[in-house]
Amino acid sequence: MSPISSVPALAALALAGGVVLAFRIPKFRHWWFSVLWAAIGADIGKMLRPRKRELLEEHVKAGDVLVDVGAGYGASIADYTLPDKPLAKLVLLEPNQNMVPALRRAAEAQGYTGARLELYTTPLEASPVRDGSADVVLLSLVLCSVPDPELAIRHALRMLRPGGKVLFLEHVAAAKQGEWRYLVQRALTKSGFWPAIGDGCCLDRETGRMIESCTGWKRVALKEFDNTKGLWLVRDHIYGYGVKA
Numbered sequence: 001m002s003p004i005s006s007v008p009a010l011a012a013l014a015l016a017g018g019v020v021l022a023f024r025i026p027k028f029r030h031w032w033f034s035v036l037w038a039a040i041g042a043d044i045g046k047m048l049r050p051r052k053r054e055l056l057e058e059h060v061k062a063g064d065v066l067v068d069v070g071a072g073y074g075a076s077i078a079d080y081t082l083p084d085k086p087l088a089k090l091v092l093l094e095p096n097q098n099m100v101p102a103l104r105r106a107a108e109a110q111g112y113t114g115a116r117l118e119l120y121t122t123p124l125e126a127s128p129v130r131d132g133s134a135d136v137v138l139l140s141l142v143l144c145s146v147p148d149p150e151l152a153i154r155h156a157l158r159m160l161r162p163g164g165k166v167l168f169l170e171h172v173a174a175a176k177q178g179e180w181r182y183l184v185q186r187a188l189t190k191s192g193f194w195p196a197i198g199d200g201c202c203l204d205r206e207t208g209r210m211i212e213s214c215t216g217w218k219r220v221a222l223k224e225f226d227n228t229k230g231l232w233l234v235r236d237h238i239y240g241y242g243v244k245a
């Protein structure tokens with residue numbers, strides 16, 4: 001190869017190296033994910049909305065304090081703002097600072113202002129919400145990307161009063177471990193590629209089993225569903241609730 005013809009190859013290598021390095025910087029990963037979720041989050045939310053509405057209509061009551069963990073751009077706010085069941089208070093936890101201004105606007109547009117709204121940019125694991133002060137904690141598409149899902153559940157339970165509920169809607173590993181989808185999910189996750197572009201998202205978590213195996217529940221009820229309209233890699237989901245003992 002002549003020195004001149006090797007220039008494009010070297011440039012491509014340098015570019016690839018730069019991209020890999022950039023995804024190691026948390027600020028860049030957060031920025032990237034805020035752009036990505038702005039582009040695809042609304043469509044994903046629309047596909048999952050019927051299940052989410054079912055959960056919220058069944059488990060949210062008038063006067064509840066609800067904590068929406070990893071609230072993103074506020075995709076769920078309209079779904080738990082039910083005219084006949086006004087919340088006493090909405091607490092939003094969203095560590096990605098790039099999403100926070102739009103999240104606040106979404107909450108205010110639904111009438112959450114003043115003492116009815118608390119918004120924290122801390123992750124769930126550092127949540128300042130007082131022990132036992134919440135009636136409902138919503139985890140919608142969050143347990144795939146927290147560093148330690150069991151620890152996250154413990155923190156969700158900590159914020160709840162006894163008898164309070166955690167509501168779950170999560171994508172999970174493909175059910176049949178031998179199948180192609182699971183193998184691809186595992187390869188993309190273990191290689192670090194998917195967590196890098198998805199702000200920590202892991203495709204191969206058996207989140208349903210993990211939730212059921214956690215202590216601190218009086219009852220857990222989860223259902224599986226296949227989001228056939230979604231991306232082939234991210235079709236398998238669970239949704240349901242756990243009641244704190």
Ligand SMILES: C[S@@+](CC[C@H](N)C(=O)[O-])C[C@H]1O[C@@H](n2cnc3c(N)ncnc32)[C@H](O)[C@@H]1O
Binds near residue numbers: 069073093142
């Ligand atoms: C895939 S988005 C889902 C957003 C929203 N819940 C929804 O259903 O559209 C995942 C969100 O979880 C947030 N997140 C990630 N790790 C978190 C943590 N440890 N504590 C709280 N939120 C977290 C991310 O910043 C991101 O906004």
